[in-house]
Amino acid sequence: MTAASVPGPSASRRPARKSVWGWLTVTLIALGVVVGAVWWRQTTVRDRTVARRQAAEASTELARAEDLFHQRRPAEALPHALRAVELQPGSTANQMLLAEIYDDLKRTHEMIGPLRKALEIDPGLLAARLNLSYALIWTGDTVQGRREAAQCLERDPDSVPARRLLAQCDRDDGNAESALENVRRGLAVAPDDFESRLLEAELLLFMKRGDEAYQRLESLPEAAKSRLRTLTLLARAAGITGRTEAATEYRRQIDRATRAE
Amino acid sequence: MSFVCRRGSVAIFPWGLVAARARLCVFLLAAVGRAASGNEPGSIAFSDETRAAGIDFRHYSPLSPLRHIHLYMGSGLGWLDYDRDGRPDLFFAQGLAFPPGPLSQRPSNRFYRNHVSGRFQDVTSLSGLVDADYSMGVAAADYDNDGFPDFYVTNFGENRLYHNNGDATFAEIGRSLGVNDARFGSSCAWGDIDGDGNLDLFVVNYLKIDPNHYPTCTTDYQGQQFSVTCQPRDMEPERDILYRNCGDGRFDDMTESAGLLSGSAGKGLGVIAADLDGDGDLDFYVANDTVPNHLWENVGEGRFVERARLSGAAVNRYGAATASMGLAAGDVDGDGLLDLFHTNYFKETNTLLRNEGQLQFLDVTEEFGLAGPSRLRLGFGVSLFDPDNDGWLDFFVSNGHVHDRLHELGRRDEPFAQLPSFFRSEKGRRFRDESNQSGEYFRKAWVGRGCATADYDRDGRSDLAVLHLNDRPALLRNTGQTGNWLSLELIGTRANRSAVGAALRVTAGGRELARIRQAGTSYLSCDEERLLIGLGTAPQADRVMVQWPGGKSEEWKNLPAGTFVQLVEGRGGTP
Secondary structure (H helix, E strand, O other): OOOOOOOOHHHHHHHHHHHHHHHHHHHHHHHHHHHHHHHHHHHHHHHHHHHHHHHHHHHHHHHHHHHHHHOOOHHHHHHHHHHHHHHOOOOHHHHHHHHHHHHHOOOHHHHHHHHHHHHHHOOOOHHHHHHHHHHHHHOOOHHHHHHHHHHHHHHOOOOHHHHHHHHHHHHHOOOHHHHHHHHHHHHHHOOOOHHHHHHHHHHHHHOOOHHHHHHHHHOOOHHHHOOHHHHHHHHHHHHHOOOHHHHHHHHHHHHHHHHHO | OOOEOOOOOOOOOOOOHHHHHHHHHHHHHHHHHHHHOOOOOOOOOEEEOOOOOOOOOOOOOOOOOOOOOHHHHOOOEEEEOOOOOOOOEEEEOOOOOOOOOOHHHOOOOEEEEEOOOOOEEEOOOOOOOOOOOOEEEEEEEOOOOOOOOEEEEEEEEEEEEEEEOOOOOEEEOHHHHOOOOOOEEEEEEEEOOOOOOOOEEEEEEOEOOOHHHOOOEEEEEOOEEEEEOOOHHHOOEOOOEEEEEOOOOOEEEOOOOOOOOOOOOOOEEEEEEEOOOOOOOOEEEEEEEOOOOEEEEEEEOOEEEEOHHHHOOOOOOOOOOOEOOOEEEEOOOOOOOOEEEEOOOOOOOOEEEEEEEOOEEEEOOOOOOOHHHHHOOOEEEEEEEOOOOOOOOEEEEEEEOOOOOHHHHOOOOOOOEEOOEEEEEOOOOOEEEOHHHOOHHHHOOEOEEEEEEEOOOOOOOOEEEEEEOOOOOEEEEEOOOOOEEEEEEEEOOOOOOOOOOOEEEEEEOOEEEEEEOOEOEEOOEEOOOOEEEEEEOOOEEEEEEEEOOOOOEEEEEEEEOOEEEEEEOOOOEOO
């Protein structure tokens, strides 16, 4: 016996049941789609609203942080910058400001995290890479610091800060000659770069070329010479090269500058 | 003329010492055999032998709820061979709660006798050294030239001078001699400032603190008040003291007549007595906390002039006064001039000052590779020594913060306990951080304070002892592969008997090494009196020239590596 030869009662009802179940299924699916669509739309709207709200809040926090930072209140700026980063981690501006605040608070090693994140977001951000190199060198990691500085130079062969960072790596690794060469390549591009001039003088002093260091420092513009770091170096160079009177005079200027600070 | 395994001219043999001497000579002959094979300096390794050596001291300085600052400064330690058996014994300065409990419950300083077996025996009570004040610094030397080392201990309270009676006991005579100043003493150093053969004493004081009106500080964090240690920069500095040893059992306070009251007071924590300008007399360099360091140049006739600013030793390369703690002096670059090193606060970097001659110093910390590895550390004790015997001085630095609750204030990046540091010299050109490769001790964080070196097992390798705040100390035995060595004991006859302040020039393997004998260094601590000279692969020191305190120079020739030698003033040749 086969189903075809002995049609039973069920055989005659089957199409009707199928149709009911089919309609039910279709209805449910349709309902699901509608509910899903509504839910999706609501969620998207909500997410978008939240995102918009977060972006707005992040902007507010960033603005607050920037404002406080520019008022030289970095400790107060820090929680706002941290909140801005938390709300909008994909913003390079947030990450960069946080790094800058850390540096101002002399928590330079803590710059590394936000700077790395900024570079993940935008690998071409030269300022982030330069600062990352600086922070790495500060912590003693000249290997990675050198790598970041070299990448900066690849992108911008005339970058004086990158050249200076390479010079610092050389110096910290005990290669004073190479450091001097790097710093002078930077000075060839920007002869008045203050930081490079000081680094050059420091290297010359270290290499026992005190007279040269002194003359290079003496030739700095007056405004640069009156800065505390320059005065300290000038006093050192003068003392070491036997210019006792000049050293004493620079000490006096340091005293005045220190009192003023 | 050399004196290998011989007493030399000073014939003082206390109880049973002859036998000990004989044992030591046998030991030395074995050491000579080992050295003769010619050793290559290799890896650095220190093994923590504290427990095995039987040292059960534990520093006690419970941190009070109000965070009183002296409780964080900790204590130092000192090596001295008190029984003249040829092995350095070990003194630990002990802390104390504040306010102190009943006398009977106070812990004491501890003194351990070094046995031939490698074990240390607690002889605190036997030697009469039980004390119950908060002790800070230690400096050992034979101030009365009787052949036995005495020692001075600074306290947060009345300082002590322990006279060695020569029979394995000490007598406290600080009060009777008037050297018992009761201010906040920190480091101290012995040195003969006028070349009269009597050791004078420099005592560094830290802050003006009246225990009855103790300044305490709080900070606000997220609306909550936290008690924290006060910032030293907001506290009053205390003046240092210089005592002149009259040679007749009296000490005169010559602080004022010496000119030490001129200029501003420091907040001193470390001191070095050394001839920094090479003019034959002792100068003092003082590490001050948050204010410029002092360099007191000895200008003769018992007078000193403060020259730190003019010499470039007051502040770092950026013109900033650092929070200086521990000090070391030595010729790190092999140019024959004494360079200076001081440990500093977290994020300041330690500072290496290269001696440029003419009492001029240059901050070369970065150039010597010491800045990066020390920036995220707070350094206290420092030992400048040659544990691999390659003839180049290396650094050990004990680190640890002065704030224990920064993590509660959102500052997890500045831990209280920190890893110690070991910096190895690359032939005097720069230093390499080899902390990770120097032994298990270096892989644990400690709240490090004082440290000092000695070859305590007499194997020709410099060992270390480190004191940790509220913790056990570490006796670190040098187990590394080292070069050849020469162990020198200097005995003054016209100069002070401990020969403190003597300057040595050792010629070996075509190099000339400059070394000095000091009594008081590091942070609150004191190295052993013997000088262990690393000779590298050289089989002998071709020449050892000693400039005795007072100016007279003598030389000894062809001293074989691997020997313990006494150089007695008046028995050398004329250079």
